[in-house]
Amino acid sequence: xxxxxxxxxxxLLAPARVLTSxxxxxxxxxxxxxxxxxxxxxxxxxxxxxxxxxxxxxxxADDVPIVTRGSGTGLSGGSVPISDCIVLxxxxxxxxxxxxxxxxxxxxxxxxxxxxxxxxxxxxxLFYPPDPSSLKVSTIGGNVANNSGGLxxxxxxxxxxxVMGMEVVLPDGEIAWLGNKCVKDVAGYSLKDLFVGSxxxxxxxxxxxxxxxxxxxxxxxxLATYSTLEAGAETVSSIIAEKIIPCxxxxxxxxxxxxxxxFAKIGLPTEATSLxxxxxxxxxxxxxxxxxxxxxxxxxHGAIEVRVARDGLEAAELxxxxxxxxxxxxxxxxxxILEDVTVPRSRLAEMVRFVEDAAARHKxxxxxFGHMGDGNxxxxxxxxxKDPEEMHRVELAMDEIFDFTIELGGTITGEHGVGLAKxxxxxxxxxxxxxPLLKRIKGALDPKNLFNxxxxxxxxxxxxxxxxxxxxx
Amino acid sequence: xxxxxxxxxxxxxxxxxxxxxxxxxxxGMCLPTCPTYDETGLERNSPRGRISLMRAIADGQLELTxxxxxxxxxxxxxxxxxxxxxxxxxxxxxxxxARADIEDAQILDTKxxxxxxxxxxxxxxxxxxxxxxxxxxxxLYQSSGLQALLRRIGAFxxxxxxxxxxxxxxxxxxxxFSDGLIAREEVxxxxxxxxxxxxxxxxxxxxxxxxxxxxxxxxxxxxxxVVTPRCQACCGSLHGHNGETALAEELARRAIxxxxxxxxxxxxxxxxxxxxxLKHYGRLLKNxxxxxxxxxxxxxxxxxxxxxxxxxxxxxxxALPEPMTVTYHDSxxxxxGQGVSRQPRDLLKAVPNLTLKPLAESSWCCGSAGVYNITQxxxxxxxxxxxxxxILQTAAPNVATANPxxxxxxQTGLRxxxxxxxxxxxxxxxxxxxxxx
Ligand SMILES: Cc1cc2nc3c(=O)[nH]c(=O)nc-3n(C[C@H](O)[C@H](O)[C@H](O)COP(=O)(O)OP(=O)(O)OC[C@H]3O[C@@H](n4cnc5c(N)ncnc54)[C@H](O)[C@@H]3O)c2cc1C
Ligand code: SF4
Ligand code: SF4
Numbered sequence: 001x002x003x004x005x006x007x008x009x010x011x012l013l014a015p016a017r018v019l020t021s022x023x024x025x026x027x028x029x030x031x032x033x034x035x036x037x038x039x040x041x042x043x044x045x046x047x048x049x050x051x052x053x054x055x056x057x058x059x060x061a062d063d064v065p066i067v068t069r070g071s072g073t074g075l076s077g078g079s080v081p082i083s084d085c086i087v088l089x090x091x092x093x094x095x096x097x098x099x100x101x102x103x104x105x106x107x108x109x110x111x112x113x114x115x116x117x118x119x120x121x122x123x124x125x126l127f128y129p130p131d132p133s134s135l136k137v138s139t140i141g142g143n144v145a146n147n148s149g150g151l152x153x154x155x156x157x158x159x160x161x162x163v164m165g166m167e168v169v170l171p172d173g174e175i176a177w178l179g180n181k182c183v184k185d186v187a188g189y190s191l192k193d194l195f196v197g198s199x200x201x202x203x204x205x206x207x208x209x210x211x212x213x214x215x216x217x218x219x220x221x222x223l224a225t226y227s228t229l230e231a232g233a234e235t236v237s238s239i240i241a242e243k244i245i246p247c248x249x250x251x252x253x254x255x256x257x258x259x260x261x262x263f264a265k266i267g268l269p270t271e272a273t274s275l276x277x278x279x280x281x282x283x284x285x286x287x288x289x290x291x292x293x294x295x296x297x298x299x300x301h302g303a304i305e306v307r308v309a310r311d312g313l314e315a316a317e318l319x320x321x322x323x324x325x326x327x328x329x330x331x332x333x334x335x336x337i338l339e340d341v342t343v344p345r346s347r348l349a350e351m352v353r354f355v356e357d358a359a360a361r362h363k364x365x366x367x368x369f370g371h372m373g374d375g376n377x378x379x380x381x382x383x384x385x386k387d388p389e390e391m392h393r394v395e396l397a398m399d400e401i402f403d404f405t406i407e408l409g410g411t412i413t414g415e416h417g418v419g420l421a422k423x424x425x426x427x428x429x430x431x432x433x434x435x436p437l438l439k440r441i442k443g444a445l446d447p448k449n450l451f452n453x454x455x456x457x458x459x460x461x462x463x464x465x466x467x468x469x470x471x472x473x
Numbered sequence: 474x475x476x477x478x479x480x481x482x483x484x485x486x487x488x489x490x491x492x493x494x495x496x497x498x499x500x501g502m503c504l505p506t507c508p509t510y511d512e513t514g515l516e517r518n519s520p521r522g523r524i525s526l527m528r529a530i531a532d533g534q535l536e537l538t539x540x541x542x543x544x545x546x547x548x549x550x551x552x553x554x555x556x557x558x559x560x561x562x563x564x565x566x567x568x569x570x571a572r573a574d575i576e577d578a579q580i581l582d583t584k585x586x587x588x589x590x591x592x593x594x595x596x597x598x599x600x601x602x603x604x605x606x607x608x609x610x611x612x613l614y615q616s617s618g619l620q621a622l623l624r625r626i627g628a629f630x631x632x633x634x635x636x637x638x639x640x641x642x643x644x645x646x647x648x649x650f651s652d653g654l655i656a657r658e659e660v661x662x663x664x665x666x667x668x669x670x671x672x673x674x675x676x677x678x679x680x681x682x683x684x685x686x687x688x689x690x691x692x693x694x695x696x697x698x699v700v701t702p703r704c705q706a707c708c709g710s711l712h713g714h715n716g717e718t719a720l721a722e723e724l725a726r727r728a729i730x731x732x733x734x735x736x737x738x739x740x741x742x743x744x745x746x747x748x749x750x751l752k753h754y755g756r757l758l759k760n761x762x763x764x765x766x767x768x769x770x771x772x773x774x775x776x777x778x779x780x781x782x783x784x785x786x787x788x789x790x791x792a793l794p795e796p797m798t799v800t801y802h803d804s805x806x807x808x809x810g811q812g813v814s815r816q817p818r819d820l821l822k823a824v825p826n827l828t829l830k831p832l833a834e835s836s837w838c839c840g841s842a843g844v845y846n847i848t849q850x851x852x853x854x855x856x857x858x859x860x861x862x863x864i865l866q867t868a869a870p871n872v873a874t875a876n877p878x879x880x881x882x883x884q885t886g887l888r889x890x891x892x893x894x895x896x897x898x899x900x901x902x903x904x905x906x907x908x909x910x
Binding site for chain 1: 495496497498500501502505514515516517521522523525526534538541560561
């Protein structure tokens with residue numbers, strides 16, 4: 001990057017909000033994804049939309065790519081820098097601007113931490129349901145840009161279902177407002193929906209208007225353990241077939257639950273082969289009835305034990321333990337590579353079995369957990385990036401899992417996004433005119449390919465630097 | 474990296490078992506618990522960022538630079554990140570190795586820094602008799618009225634700013650040290666159930682020898698006979714946390730030599746900061762053929778007082794002379810370093826007429842952090858203010874905490890706010906209850 005560009009960034013923002021030293025940049029060279037790593041040219045911290053827009057204009061004039069970043073907890077390499085780029089970090093834009101209790105909406109800057117959004121709603125007796133396991137760390141902007149899910153997806157849906165509007169800075173620096181507080185709105189294309197899940201490739205989302213719902217008055221949490229992997233999956237299918245939609249149906253296999261127990265020490269039964277965490281919420285009579293039904297179904301499918309959380313405290317403890325699953329798995333081997341395949345729920349048991357078989361075939365260690373109620377699994381490879389031969393076998397097993405997922409009518413990523421980590425597999429899923437369509441949309445909005453280039457797919461201009469990146473990693 | 478020869482070497486980080494660094498999978502789950510990241514919002518001031526810098530050094534992508542050195546001294550070493558980390562990253566190990574590399578390479582070296590480190594780390598805290606002699610002089614100074622006089626005439630304005638701010642922080646030295654208050658061996662009234670060794674600490678001994686006496690009383694009331702070696706030295710935590718590994722090893726050997734390990738069921742520490750270091754002598758001395766085995770036994774017998782009482786089952790304490798309302802502040806190295814946070818609360822709740830009030834952010838560092846309030850007075854001050862505000866919020870007239878550094882930091886902070894909230898060690902409260910039989 002030209003020194004003048006840095007100088008102009010410094011005069012545009014306060015000098016302290018433009019980082020360039022090696023010690024400052026190294027910690028921004030990665031996100032939550034294994035293996036990927038690249039230093040940016042600088043990291044900047046705008047404090048309002050005008051500053052974001054000014055930085056974008058400058059970058060556009062100097063042809064410098066921008067990688068937008070929230071908290072860097074992404075799991076597909078979305079906020080991993082590309083070489084010689086500006087990392088634009090939104091963490092200084094972290095205010096909740098309005099909670100509208102008449103229209104049940106919340107307006108916030110996108111650097112706000114997800115947990116603060118949840119708390120901000122709670123303070124008014126309202127509820128913001130999407131709760132990615134990273135909610136204490138991730139930003140709402142990252143959630144919107146990745147269309148993140150969470151433990152409550154089954155009943156409440158994902159981030160997209162709560163986005164009513166947003167302010168976005170476009171690649172030329174123009175500012176646009178998309179959406180509004182209306183429950184219904186069919187004026188023009190649903191542009192806000194284009195930006196949900198766009199992974200920082202189309203625009204920088206600076207504010208977001210979120211839908212809130214009334215806080216459910218009661219909830220009950222249950223924990224069922226099994227001696228086979230399939231029994232848990234079958235319980236999930238039966239619950240849904242009996243027309244119960246609980247808010248949470250989470251699954252952990254034995255490796256995962258042992259790691260979680262080692263960290264959380266809350267007395268999970270480590271001898272069980274699989275574990276199901278279930279939660280129902282709503283009116284207390286309904287909650288009681290659904291909880292009883294779910295318990296009966298779990299027992300019918302051979303649960304060794306069904307435990308009902310004593311109170312809110314124990315329920316929260318169980319949810320927190322579940323949220324640590326991915327990180328806790330890092331206890332086993334040096335490198336933890338997590339996948340995010342999702343299949344129609346009726347095919348879950350097959351998918352679970354296939355993952356086991358693929359791992360055995362290639363002699364790699366895999367743990368499995370996930371949002372079973374959503375058909376969303378996180379097969380996690382426990383390996384060592386310093387062992388190329390083992391990494392190769394991991395790659396082979398992963399490829400097979402992706403192919404089988406697509407065969408079942410599933411998707412290669414349910415909630416983490418494509419980023420860098422999964423872009424190789426995207427064409428297999430987008431086999432018709434849909435793949436070029438992605439690129440046409442990108443080309444129309446960002447003709448210079450400056451916003452997060454090389455993420456999701458490669459366009460000509462950025463492909464070099466990204467192959468470079470993958471080789472470096 | 475052409476002119477490698479002139480580059481300071483990061484021997485420990487470069488030869489450290491790489492899997493300890495790799496253990497961090499950069500998920501960021503530790504970020505919201507880190508007080509320095511909370512302050513600046515910059516990744517380099519976070520656990521994840523600091524580990525990435527250490528890894529860059531181990532990988533040869535970054536040299537040992539002064540900026541890295543400063544970063545590792547901006548870190549409080551509070552280990553909140555360790556509690557938060559689901560992946561089980563051993564941050565304490567990484568942190569101590571990083572600081573040791575920084576000291577070996579002398580990248581932060583200045584004349585002034587060298588003098589203070591020589592005086593404190595290498596001299597005073599290596600020599601228990603010298604330390605106590607200084608303590609004696611300080612006691613004379615404080616109780617003769619000289620301190621009050623100098624304060625009145627404003628003599629401290631002549632001192633450099635960071636020393637001036639520290640002067641009111643200086644601990645109030647006790648009239649008698651532990652050796653004067655505790656016999657070499659004390660036995661309970663009934664036949665003893667256990668035999669334990671007692672560590673009196675160094676700062677604890679000068680400033681809180683009464684807490685040591687209280688600890689022995691509580692142990693006696695719980696059927697333990699207590700052996701207390703004379704004129705004990707510093708446990709070496711100061712040295713270990715400040716990159717003086719060789720001196721830390723030397724002090725660990727001396728501490729072990731004080732006891733016949735077969736003769737005691739447990740060795741008791743009542744200071745959170747010391748305990749978390751004392752429990753890792755095994756790691757420190759693993760390459761010493763004469764001590765490695767002994768150190769491992771030592772580690773298995775080393776117990777924090779609250780942990781020990783909880784383990785053996787606390788003898789139900791009688792009521793205090795008058796009802797008491799207390800809140801509890803977790804010393805970082807007790808709760809994050811040793812995982813002991815339920816036990817002190819349970820012990821306090823066992824006192825019949827004691828009300829325990831929950832403290833918001835109870836496990837957030839108070840800024841004492843060893844010598845942090847000397848090396849980083851500004852950040853330490855901010856944390857102290859935040860802690861005191863939370864304590865005042867509870868409206869409890871008493872706060873309990875189990876580490877001398879925290880004790881002093883809370884005491885000064887409360888005084889600055891004009892509060893007369895009293896700071897206690899939990900064991901002192903228990904001892905008062907037992908004495909009220
Ligand atoms: C332990 C752990 C648990 C997780 N659990 C879940 C889970 O349960 N469900 C789930 O869905 N995900 C989960 N994730 C993944 C991750 O937390 C989410 O993708 C989250 O939304 C990322 O937020 P962030 O602020 O860290 O974004 P970043 O990682 O910084 O960025 C993510 C992507 O969004 C883009 N971006 C960020 N902010 C903006 C913005 N304002 N405008 C435009 N683009 C932007 C970035 O360029 C990047 O492509 C988990 C991650 C971890 C480490
Ligand atoms: S230290 Fe632990 S919690 Fe923090 S980023 Fe590393 S693995 Fe995650
Ligand atoms: S020890 Fe404390 S200050 Fe240092 S990185 Fe960990 S949490 Fe942050």
